[in-house]
Amino acid sequence: MKNVRTFYKTLLAIGAGLCSIPLLTTQALTQTAATVTSIQPPRLIAARTTYNEVQVRQATYYFTLEVPATAKELQQVTLTQTQGSEDISFDENNSRAFEGTSKREGQPLESKVTSDRQNRTVTVTFAQPVPAGKTVTIGLKPERNPTYDGIYLFQVRTFPAAGQRNGQYVGTGRLQFYQNISSE
Numbered sequence: 001m002k003n004v005r006t007f008y009k010t011l012l013a014i015g016a017g018l019c020s021i022p023l024l025t026t027q028a029l030t031q032t033a034a035t036v037t038s039i040q041p042p043r044l045i046a047a048r049t050t051y052n053e054v055q056v057r058q059a060t061y062y063f064t065l066e067v068p069a070t071a072k073e074l075q076q077v078t079l080t081q082t083q084g085s086e087d088i089s090f091d092e093n094n095s096r097a098f099e100g101t102s103k104r105e106g107q108p109l110e111s112k113v114t115s116d117r118q119n120r121t122v123t124v125t126f127a128q129p130v131p132a133g134k135t136v137t138i139g140l141k142p143e144r145n146p147t148y149d150g151i152y153l154f155q156v157r158t159f160p161a162a163g164q165r166n167g168q169y170v171g172t173g174r175l176q177f178y179q180n181i182s183s184e
Helices: 002-037
Strands: 043-049 061-067 074-083 096-100 105-109 111-116 121-130 134-140 150-159 168-177
Touching: 061 074, 061 150, 061 168, 074 134, 096 111, 105 121, 121 134
Parallel strands: 043 168
Antiparallel strands: 043 061, 061 134, 074 121, 074 150, 096 105, 096 134, 111 121, 150 168
16 A cells, blocks of 8 residues: 555656746747847838830849847848749849839948859848848849749848858848730
8 A cells, every 4th residue: 555655656756846947948949039130130011113014125123121239130132033943043243122112222231142043042242240220131133023924033042141151031022024015
């Protein structure tokens, strides 16, 4: 009988201990979540083109990002074409970045633009990190708009430090191109 009581006391003690583990885990996760949510990533707030007809050579594609006051500095942005019937090539030397939006252009930002045509990715690396609380626009200059009409999507990722492997997905830019009706 004494062994049975000892067995039940031990079982009760183990059960009480196991019940407290989820509570401790929940408290730890709550504290971690509160810490993580206090830092917001940048976000894509607009994507547009100056000309939406196919084969136009004078177009510029603008991608505007907001870097919240609670974000880390922004060092690098990648734009990967994920949809579209044609790969778009960019003129790296005539692409640029600046503070503000495409309609309210502010100070130019020194940046380097590189393309990885095989992976359909353009990378913009800022010479100086963009501080939190700023709005920044990247103006990519295509060699020409695509030959085929349709929707072209660009997945945008941001990186707080250049060379960091995994960026933060911040949105998808959507550009739509149309056939020139008057030329048909």
